[in-house]
Amino acid sequence: MGKRKTIRTDPDILNLLSRLPAETANSLTNEQLQHLKVAIGSGQFRKHKIDIRGTLPVPFYPSRIYFVFLMGRNIRSLSRQEKAIALSHMLLMLTLLLTFSLGMGLTLLYLLKSALGINLLEGFSLGLWDWVKQLLGD
Numbered sequence: 001m002g003k004r005k006t007i008r009t010d011p012d013i014l015n016l017l018s019r020l021p022a023e024t025a026n027s028l029t030n031e032q033l034q035h036l037k038v039a040i041g042s043g044q045f046r047k048h049k050i051d052i053r054g055t056l057p058v059p060f061y062p063s064r065i066y067f068v069f070l071m072g073r074n075i076r077s078l079s080r081q082e083k084a085i086a087l088s089h090m091l092l093m094l095t096l097l098l099t100f101s102l103g104m105g106l107t108l109l110y111l112l113k114s115a116l117g118i119n120l121l122e123g124f125s126l127g128l129w130d131w132v133k134q135l136l137g138d
Contacts, residue, residue, distance in 0.1 A: 006030065007030045007033045007034055007037065008030070008033065010037065012037055012040070013033050013036070013037055016033075016036065016040070047072070048070045048071060048072035049071060049072045049073075050069065050070065050071035050072070051069075051070055052067075052068070052069040052070075053066070053067070053068050053069075054066065054067055055067075107128070110126070110128060110129075111128065111129060111132060114128070114129030115129070
């Protein structure tokens with residue numbers, strides 16, 4: 001039998017166990033620790049579409065600061081509050097889209113009515129058709 005590496009020597013598990021009370025850490029089985037490792041993950045294998053990392057010098061100070069910019073698809077499940085915010089933003093965007101579409105539709109209908117020479121209110125005009133005609137050079 002060769003040397004077999006136990007889960008308790010894994011750096012992620014050692015970090016987890018060091019933050020638990022000794023009695024609790026000792027009571028966890030290797031199988032439980034294996035499942036905990038999978039659940040919390042080490043972050044080593046996560047891939048991001050955008051992964052920009054770098055360091056910047058701090059003026060007049062001997063240290064440097066680092067920055068990390070990560071962007072990718074969110075695979076976490078949303079909390080109840082996040083779902084409510086997402087729904088409210090979706091409703092707001094839908095309302096804005098419908099309002100814009102309605103405004104554009106009414107404007108196009110008004111221009112079509114004016115182009116056909118239909119006058120609904122005698123002596124009243126928004127001046128939009130005159131502006132379009134002037135713009136087109138008629």
